[in-house]
Amino acid sequence: MHSLKHKILFLLLSSLCVLAVSLIVVFGWHMRVRAVDAAIIKANTDLTMGMEIINLTNPGPWHVQDGMLYKGQTQISHNAELVDHLADLTGDTVTLFLGDTRIATAVRSANGERAIGTKVSDIAAQTVLIKGQTYLGEADVVGELYQTAYEPIRDANGDIIGIFGVGISRSYAQEFISYSLIQLALFGLGLTLIVGLVTYFFSRKIVISLLHETTFGSRNVATQQAAEEVNVSDAGEIRDLVVAFNQMVERFEGIADEMSQVIIPKVAKVEYLPLADVKMEEADGILNDLIKQCCLGQQGLPKGLNQLTLKQIISYLRETNEQVSAEKVAEGVNLTRVTVRRYLEFLEQCGFLTTELKYGTVGRPVKLFQPVRDLMQQ
Numbered sequence: 001m002h003s004l005k006h007k008i009l010f011l012l013l014s015s016l017c018v019l020a021v022s023l024i025v026v027f028g029w030h031m032r033v034r035a036v037d038a039a040i041i042k043a044n045t046d047l048t049m050g051m052e053i054i055n056l057t058n059p060g061p062w063h064v065q066d067g068m069l070y071k072g073q074t075q076i077s078h079n080a081e082l083v084d085h086l087a088d089l090t091g092d093t094v095t096l097f098l099g100d101t102r103i104a105t106a107v108r109s110a111n112g113e114r115a116i117g118t119k120v121s122d123i124a125a126q127t128v129l130i131k132g133q134t135y136l137g138e139a140d141v142v143g144e145l146y147q148t149a150y151e152p153i154r155d156a157n158g159d160i161i162g163i164f165g166v167g168i169s170r171s172y173a174q175e176f177i178s179y180s181l182i183q184l185a186l187f188g189l190g191l192t193l194i195v196g197l198v199t200y201f202f203s204r205k206i207v208i209s210l211l212h213e214t215t216f217g218s219r220n221v222a223t224q225q226a227a228e229e230v231n232v233s234d235a236g237e238i239r240d241l242v243v244a245f246n247q248m249v250e251r252f253e254g255i256a257d258e259m260s261q262v263i264i265p266k267v268a269k270v271e272y273l274p275l276a277d278v279k280m281e282e283a284d285g286i287l288n289d290l291i292k293q294c295c296l297g298q299q300g301l302p303k304g305l306n307q308l309t310l311k312q313i314i315s316y317l318r319e320t321n322e323q324v325s326a327e328k329v330a331e332g333v334n335l336t337r338v339t340v341r342r343y344l345e346f347l348e349q350c351g352f353l354t355t356e357l358k359y360g361t362v363g364r365p366v367k368l369f370q371p372v373r374d375l376m377q378q
């Protein structure tokens with residue numbers, strides 16, 4: 001993973017994954033607590049509603065007759081219809097106890113039969129039968145944990161003779177929590193993918209492209225090729241880097257120009273070629289005429305340019321007679337790019353050359369010089 005954009009993407013996705021896992025863990029713990037609280041509240045509400053329904057449908061006091069639990073004239077012991085009806089209304093398991101023993105219940109054992117004759121959990125028996133209080137909390141119901149609510153059943157004398165209870169299976173709460181966590185995980189995964197894609201395209205277009213531009217420009221400087229300024233609209237470290245690069249390129253070009261001015265003889269005014277040179281060949285005569293036309297239009301050659309080098313460059317352009325870059329001309333006449341570019345820009349000012357920017361698939365445009373045919377071929 002050597003690519004900077006891949007490193008940025010990996011770092012961001014790793015951070016998002018750590019954040020997502022942390023949120024799932026915290027949310028799962030919070031959901032577990034909230035699910036338990038919600039189950040206890042529901043169980044307590046269903047307990048109250050269930051007892052109200054029993055009292056309304058079966059008037060009369062609770063009492064024990066012949067070892068059976070009765071409510072008024074209705075036998076409660078083994079009354080599966082009553083507990084099933086309450087279970088359907090509440091969605092809970094419903095049980096009635098005589099003492100601490102189940103005598104009517106919707107709870108079924110492992111073999112599928114009703115758990116008649118099984119005992120209430122010790123903690124519920126202690127709270128309800130001995131202390132006479134309502135029990136709300138987790139309890140073992142035939143080997144499975146439930147969130148339960150139990151209240152005492154009292155006879156006409158106020159003595160506790162049994163228990164009425166409802167329970168919500170712990171597996172129900174676990175299923176609810178699992179479903180919520182799966183939904184959260186899917187949402188987090190989708191959000192992570194979206195952020196990852198946005199980051200990938202952002203880093204590729206904004207960060208990596210600017211670095212590529214700067215790298216391309218540095219290579220051009222190293223190979224003496226054209227190095228146009230890199231323009232950015234981004235603020236911050238990337239912009240500072242590009243500005244520093246542009247300043248470096250400008251400084252290098254300034255140094256190259258200063259060196260060329262030292263090496264090339266400085267001629268403030270044009271010195272026309274001797275008449276003998278003009279008459280040597282037709283081709284030389286045309287070159288000399290072109291140089292004279294250019295110099296007369298500019299009142300002489302600029303400082304740092306000389307007529308011999310100008311003649312050499314014009315000759316190359318007439319032989320090539322196509323769009324060329326400063327780099328190609330520099331290679332053809334065996335001069336530095338900076339030196340050649342100054343002559344080409346001078347010829348452009350004279351009207352002997354036209355320019356065009358050529359855009360490639362990557363990098364900055366290249367400036368191409370095209371000889372003016374009717375002038376170069378006169």
